[in-house]
Amino acid sequence: MQAYVLRRLLAVVPVLLGLTVIVFLIMTLIPGDPATAILGSYATPENVDRLNKQLGLDKPLVQQYFIWLGNLLQGDFGRSYSLNRPVLDEVMERFSATLILAGTSLLLCTLWGVLIGIWTAARQYGWVDKILTLVVLVGLSVPSFWLGLLLILAFAVQLRWLPASGMFAVYGGGDLADLLKHLVLPAVTLSVVATGVIARLTRSAMLEVLRQDFIRTARAKGVSELKVLYGHAFKAALVTIIPVIGVQAGFVLGGAVYIETVFQWPGVGRMLVQAISQRDILLVQGGVIVVAASYVLFNLLADLAQSWLDPRIKT
Amino acid sequence: MRTAGIKPALALLFRNRLAGLGAIVLSLVVAICLMAPLLPVPDPDVTDPANRLLRPLAKGHLLGTDHLGRDLLARLIWGTLLSLAVGISASIIAAVVGSGIGITAGYFGGRTDNFIMRGVDMLMAFPYILLALAIVAVLGPGLLNALYAVAVVNIPFFARNIRGATVSIAHREFVDAARLSGMGDWRIVWHEILPNVLPVIAIAMSTTVGWMILETAGLSFLGLGSQPPQADLGSMLGEGRKLLISAPHASIVPGAMIFVIVMSINLLGDGVRDALDPRLRSGALSRPAPVTRIERTKIANLAPSDHLLSVNGLATHFEVGERVYKAVGGVDLAINPGECLGIIGESGSGKSVTALSLLGLVASPPGVIKAGSVHLNGEDLLAADYETLRVVRGGKVAYIFQDPLATLHPLYTIGVQLAEAIRCHRPLSAQEAHNEAIDLLSRVQIPNAAARSRNYPHEMSGGMRQRVGIAMALANDPELIIADEPTTALDVTVQAQILALLDGLRHERNLALIFITHDFGVVAQMCDQVAVMYAGRIVETGTTTEILSDPAHPYTARLMQCVPELGGGRRTLMSIPGLPPALDDLPTGCAFAERCDRARNDCSEAPLDLAAITKSRSVRCLYPGEAA
Numbered sequence: 013m014q015a016y017v018l019r020r021l022l023a024v025v026p027v028l029l030g031l032t033v034i035v036f037l038i039m040t041l042i043p044g045d046p047a048t049a050i051l052g053s054y055a056t057p058e059n060v061d062r063l064n065k066q067l068g069l070d071k072p073l074v075q076q077y078f079i080w081l082g083n084l085l086q087g088d089f090g091r092s093y094s095l096n097r098p099v100l101d102e103v104m105e106r107f108s109a110t111l112i113l114a115g116t117s118l119l120l121c122t123l124w125g126v127l128i129g130i131w132t133a134a135r136q137y138g139w140v141d142k143i144l145t146l147v148v149l150v151g152l153s154v155p156s157f158w159l160g161l162l163l164i165l166a167f168a169v170q171l172r173w174l175p176a177s178g179m180f181a182v183y184g185g186g187d188l189a190d191l192l193k194h195l196v197l198p199a200v201t202l203s204v205v206a207t208g209v210i211a212r213l214t215r216s217a218m219l220e221v222l223r224q225d226f227i228r229t230a231r232a233k234g235v236s237e238l239k240v241l242y243g244h245a246f247k248a249a250l251v252t253i254i255p256v257i258g259v260q261a262g263f264v265l266g267g268a269v270y271i272e273t274v275f276q277w278p279g280v281g282r283m284l285v286q287a288i289s290q291r292d293i294l295l296v297q298g299g300v301i302v303v304a305a306s307y308v309l310f311n312l313l314a315d316l317a318q319s320w321l322d323p324r325i326k327t
Numbered sequence: 328m329r330t331a332g333i334k335p336a337l338a339l340l341f342r343n344r345l346a347g348l349g350a351i352v353l354s355l356v357v358a359i360c361l362m363a364p365l366l367p368v369p370d371p372d373v374t375d376p377a378n379r380l381l382r383p384l385a386k387g388h389l390l391g392t393d394h395l396g397r398d399l400l401a402r403l404i405w406g407t408l409l410s411l412a413v414g415i416s417a418s419i420i421a422a423v424v425g426s427g428i429g430i431t432a433g434y435f436g437g438r439t440d441n442f443i444m445r446g447v448d449m450l451m452a453f454p455y456i457l458l459a460l461a462i463v464a465v466l467g468p469g470l471l472n473a474l475y476a477v478a479v480v481n482i483p484f485f486a487r488n489i490r491g492a493t494v495s496i497a498h499r500e501f502v503d504a505a506r507l508s509g510m511g512d513w514r515i516v517w518h519e520i521l522p523n524v525l526p527v528i529a530i531a532m533s534t535t536v537g538w539m540i541l542e543t544a545g546l547s548f549l550g551l552g553s554q555p556p557q558a559d560l561g562s563m564l565g566e567g568r569k570l571l572i573s574a575p576h577a578s579i580v581p582g583a584m585i586f587v588i589v590m591s592i593n594l595l596g597d598g599v600r601d602a603l604d605p606r607l608r609s610g611a612l613s614r615p616a617p618v619t620r621i622e623r624t625k626i627a628n629l630a631p632s633d634h635l636l637s638v639n640g641l642a643t644h645f646e647v648g649e650r651v652y653k654a655v656g657g658v659d660l661a662i663n664p665g666e667c668l669g670i671i672g673e674s675g676s677g678k679s680v681t682a683l684s685l686l687g688l689v690a691s692p693p694g695v696i697k698a699g700s701v702h703l704n705g706e707d708l709l710a711a712d713y714e715t716l717r718v719v720r721g722g723k724v725a726y727i728f729q730d731p732l733a734t735l736h737p738l739y740t741i742g743v744q745l746a747e748a749i750r751c752h753r754p755l756s757a758q759e760a761h762n763e764a765i766d767l768l769s770r771v772q773i774p775n776a777a778a779r780s781r782n783y784p785h786e787m788s789g790g791m792r793q794r795v796g797i798a799m800a801l802a803n804d805p806e807l808i809i810a811d812e813p814t815t816a817l818d819v820t821v822q823a824q825i826l827a828l829l830d831g832l833r834h835e836r837n838l839a840l841i842f843i844t845h846d847f848g849v850v851a852q853m854c855d856q857v858a859v860m861y862a863g864r865i866v867e868t869g870t871t872t873e874i875l876s877d878p879a880h881p882y883t884a885r886l887m888q889c890v891p892e893l894g895g896g897r898r899t900l901m902s903i904p905g906l907p908p909a910l911d912d913l914p915t916g917c918a919f920a921e922r923c924d925r926a927r928n929d930c931s932e933a934p935l936d937l938a939a940i941t942k943s944r945s946v947r948c949l950y951p952g953e954a955a
Binding site (some may be wrong): 133137163218247265266284 | 345357439446448449450452453454455456457458460461462463464467471537541544545548549550551564566568570571575578579582583585586589590592593594597613614615617683684688692698702713717718719720721725726727728730734735737738748751760783785786799802803
């Protein structure tokens, strides 16, 4: 078990390295002069020259990469020209807001997805199954950014129950209750698609497990149907569900881009969209690396949870 | 091979009403979009500031106008066309490039495969919207760039799926044959591999095209896709959003359109996938109900017997589509405390289904109990409600199954599984139940019971696992144990130990035991009575000594000849020629007649009864005992 955890931890290193390679390659693929692209078309020629030298663009690609990576490892993600502050500071500040939103959504979609999956599997082909399966398909098909707007119209504009945007009220806000109030709509919106994915997967995993011999054994020894479903079948199905929850972390982190824009949530996603419009490439790069790295860690957690659950996983 | 099953697949697709609805809506949308130049709608880009933000149903503007006074209906139609074109192009690009990569990796294998798939895994380590953003960031905002970005981030998905499909056929006979005939690699890929992975590509496309439309619309919504004045649905939504409160229709309408398109694509895609998935067609993905479905048309109304268990006229069918497999076709059994009844027959003879039917454990669907009764201490279990049945299961009647690796839960320790069996029937604390579980383990002669109770099933040997299975059956001191081929999966020495253990327990506790097997050697060692089953019916029953010394039914005689006799060598070991009859097409008369060398014409004419030939023996044969 400990050996497995250690091996799994070590396996993360090449993935993280590969991730930096991809980001680096994408960024060097910028058509035309990178320094101009970074500084924008209004940059003076002196500035472009200086930046080119500063970025080491006169050196070979591999060497450039290692210099760049070395800087990253020292926490130097460069400076955002549009905000005029270190990229890492800005990204980490924004990232905490994204984590709050994405984490809440992940909890919501896991809870609802799993419950809906179990309910529909338990009542396969019954009307509950049919209705919920359709609801799940609606959830998978609805554009989340549009759903967000509809929810704002309904709950913020018409009913005035919840705030339409932001993380805290401008005046007199700032406490936990205020945060939660602001969190409801974006977190729910963000969780809809992932809920659908998890519900579908849970349903099929449960159906797969319910046909296994050990379920018949449980029934044969007199275990009540409720315990057969939630104790025996669900525990076995969880082995296939957990990695998918890990993958959903990626969808939720990525989907946050839309939701943060719709709800003006001060997270990395909204920052990225603004940075792209302003061609602040270093800021984009920093944001992408931090979010992608956190996704890798989410998946690592999912793997560890799976191995903890399933004693058969040892290799 | 490829065309086989397309007809039933199409039938299934059209039977799925939702998929049909999706197809209709989608083709309607596409048709309207394609006719856009011919429709009597205003130019989508002509501004009219005087008539800005008209509400829907305004004169001349069915859906109203936007903030520049442009007609929303016209913009919606043109925007839909653009969104569809972009989404579909993206998915074609992703499919072509991804499939190319996947086929290359899967076909060439080895280092090529390794290198490519590592790269693909790397790309998949990104949350993919983020990757699309990074690409757009580099290429700059624009609809074409958004299209590329969405296509690129979907390539890994295709590559992985198509690689899997390719690997599974890259070494099949027809590919090897092509290679031996001197065909070049690329020709093989084009003529042999590609046609066979096309269905997989089609499924992958049908599941992703909706996503890609959503994603490109999303990028446009963020202002990173189509740039004004050109507008797809996403950018219409993005522009409309700024006026959300004063003119909600400007954002609701294009969003609803995206939703309608994606929903109908997904409905259709689900239909396609279901139609192409053979497991759904066979009903193999059905969930077995907690109790076998019971639709009894005939219930033998008998005077209550004083047997511990008596089964009368039990019939269990499997209903798969329009076919009905008569797995058990009217079985009578009776057993008293302390007795051991053997049920013997080939695989498929209905012995296990009979055993599982007793407590409603036959998987349903497809199993249905069609007739008969099962009386335990005078109570009909087939008429009992679920709770009554649950209490009997593992309480008065317990099962031991064949393969304890598959029949024990893989993620619970055996101690926990035993304790659960106990606590299902008795209100003990967790600690008490655990102690009792350890007790049970030592009673079935598992050494170091306390330590072993913390093992998972996969950590034990087959023999040890079957001891756990027996311990579990004993947990609540049952009156009857049904052992369904408990030793079949074990090697011979372990088998002897398990049989000895069961026999000892039976005498010690005055247990009734129903022992299901295909091995006359085991019957001889364990059972007082035997019932021989063939094609779902008992063909001969009597005491073990009588049947062993003088089998009356030709099938019994043949079955006994299948067993090698230790140290004897007087008999030749024989197998039975022919196959058992198909259970969905049983003959009218004797089911064994086809394979029987004693069969005469009248054997196949009318159904045969199980007729008594002595006080303790019955046989279902017109000419019994002649060859014995």
